[in-house]
Structures are given as structure tokens and as C-alpha cells.
Amino acid sequence: MTQREILQSLIDLSREVGKPEAGLVILGEGNTSAGVDEKTFYVKASGTELGTADEATFVLVEREPVLTLLERGNASDSEVESVLAKAVVGTSKAKPSVETLLHAYLQSIPGVEYVVHTHPVAVNSILCSRRAFELLSGRMFPDEIVCCGLEHVFVPYVDPGLKLGVQIKRSCEEYIGRHGRAPRSILMKNHGLIVLSETPKAALNACKMWVKVATILMHAAMLGGVDYLTPEQAHRIEHRPDEEYRRRLLSTDQR
Numbered sequence: 426m427t428q429r430e431i432l433q434s435l436i437d438l439s440r441e442v443g444k445p446e447a448g449l450v451i452l453g454e455g456n457t458s459a460g461v462d463e464k465t466f467y468v469k470a471s472g473t474e475l476g477t478a479d480e481a482t483f484v485l486v487e488r489e490p491v492l493t494l495l496e497r498g499n500a501s502d503s504e505v506e507s508v509l510a511k512a513v514v515g516t517s518k519a520k521p522s523v524e525t526l527l528h529a530y531l532q533s534i535p536g537v538e539y540v541v542h543t544h545p546v547a548v549n550s551i552l553c554s555r556r557a558f559e560l561l562s563g564r565m566f567p568d569e570i571v572c573c574g575l576e577h578v579f580v581p582y583v584d585p586g587l588k589l590g591v592q593i594k595r596s597c598e599e600y601i602g603r604h605g606r607a608p609r610s611i612l613m614k615n616h617g618l619i620v621l622s623e624t625p626k627a628a629l630n631a632c633k634m635w636v637k638v639a640t641i642l643m644h645a646a647m648l649g650g651v652d653y654l655t656p657e658q659a660h661r662i663e664h665r666p667d668e669e670y671r672r673r674l675l676s677t678d679q680r
């Protein structure tokens with residue numbers, strides 16, 4: 426894909442994510458990014474809305490200076506702002522959002538091209554509850570595993586910005602060390618959802634499926650308790666060849 430096509434795919438994806446009926450974000454909530462090449466990625470600028478995204482919604486950012494800041498792990502708010510401003514490629518006056526820090530790290534993981542961060546009502550109902558960790562400790566049905574992954578990364582609440590970026594990097598590195606590949610979903614306590622994928626379609630599928638999963642979790646919890654698949658049943662779905670095939674079909678556009 427050309428840089429222009431990548432930007433257009435990110436605009437289309439962001440508009441879908443921002444549709445009110447999707448229940449994923451309101452107002453200026455959430456942000457999206459897409460990898461362009463080895464060095465740069467597009468990310469939503471501060472103060473813009475996903476639902477009305479266009480070319481002006483995104484800034485092209487260089488990964489390296491942001492990753493260096495994450496590696497260092499501490500800096501004042503004004504230092505963070507200045508690193509982000511300097512990382513912008515070209516003459517754009519738009520400001521990358523402070524969540525650009527986590528996008529820079531996630532965009533550096535091999536196989537990750539699109540990152541979508543949202544605050545879905547259903548998912549946040551669970552993430553803001555006292556039982557979040559326990560409720561999200563298993564998988565309930567096959568399509569959940571196909572779209573959202575066998576296991577997600579769970580991140581405790583930390584201050585958005587640099588601290589959150591550092592925490593996500595640490596948690597994802599630990600996950601990658603254990604599984605040998607990128608996670609497909611990250612759930613942040615009292616904050617929201619992040620999905621990572623190779624295609625825009627897979628990212629959108631994962632967002633939609635998480636809303637469904639969260640809704641079913643709440644209903645099942647109210648109906649006497651959640652009956653999870655056993656780890657063996659869940660593992661079998663993740664590695665069945667027909668489910669792999671279905672995942673591939675689902676993640677590409679069939680139009």
C-alpha cells in the first residue's frame with residue numbers, strides 16, 4: 426500500500442470506530458494509528474474526533490524519538506510534549522495526543538499495522554468494576570477467541586501518557602516473551618480497550634467482538650455466574666486449522 430492508501434484506510438477505519446451505534450467512543454475519545462514504514466506511523470491528533478476523521482485528523486510521527494523517551498521512562502509533562510511535537514514529520518501544526526507514546530511502542534511490534542484504542546461502554550462497565558480481573562480471566566465462546574485472541578494483556582490503572590506507555594510496553598514484552606507473538610487485545614483497568622492487528626478489518630472485528638463479549642459477561646454474571654470454556658477447549662479453538670482459516674477470511678475485506 427502507498428502512504429496515501431494507508432492514510433485512507435486509517436480514515437475509513439476511524440470513521441467506523443467513531444460511529445455512535447458502535448458504542449466504542451463519544452466526542453474526542455479514543456485514538457487510532459497505522460504503520461507507514463520502518464520509521465513512521467500516522468496517529469490521531471489531539472482534539473480531533475474519530476467519527477468525523479479526515480486527512481487533517483492524523484499526524485505523521487517518527488517512532489524513534491518517542492521510543493527513546495519510553496525507554497528512559499521518566500520526563501516532565503512539558504518534556505513529553507516537546508518530544509512529541511518534535512517527532513512530527515513535515516509541517517503539520519497538529520499536536521499528536523499523549524497516547525501517541527503507547528501507539529509508538531505498539532507500532533514497533535512486528536506484525537502490528539493498525540492500533541485502535543477505545544472506551545466502549547460495555548467493556549468499561551467491566552473494567553471499572555471491582556470484579557474486572559476475575560471476570561476477564563477466561564474465554565466463553567469460540568468467536569471471542571477467533572477475534573480477540575486466546576489471552577489478552579491486562580494493565581492496572583496508571584496515569585495516561587508516559588507512565589501508561591511504559592506500563593503497556595512492560596506488560597506486552599512479558600506477553601510476547603511467553604507467547605512468541607503480539608497480543609491482539611489489551612485491557613486497561615478503569616480506562617479502556619486497545620486492539621492490535623495487521624488489517625483494519627481485523628481491528629474493527631475485535632472492537633465489535635469485545636463489546637459483545639463484555640455484554641455477555643455482564644449478563645452471565647447476573648444469571649448466576651460465568652461458565653468459561655476450559656483452558657483445553659479454548660486452546661483447541663485457537664489452534665484449529667479451520668479457525669485459523671476463518672480468522673484470515675474475517676480479517677480481509679471481502680467486498
Ligand SMILES: [Zn+2]
Nearest residue numbers: 455542616617
Ligand atoms: Zn483512552
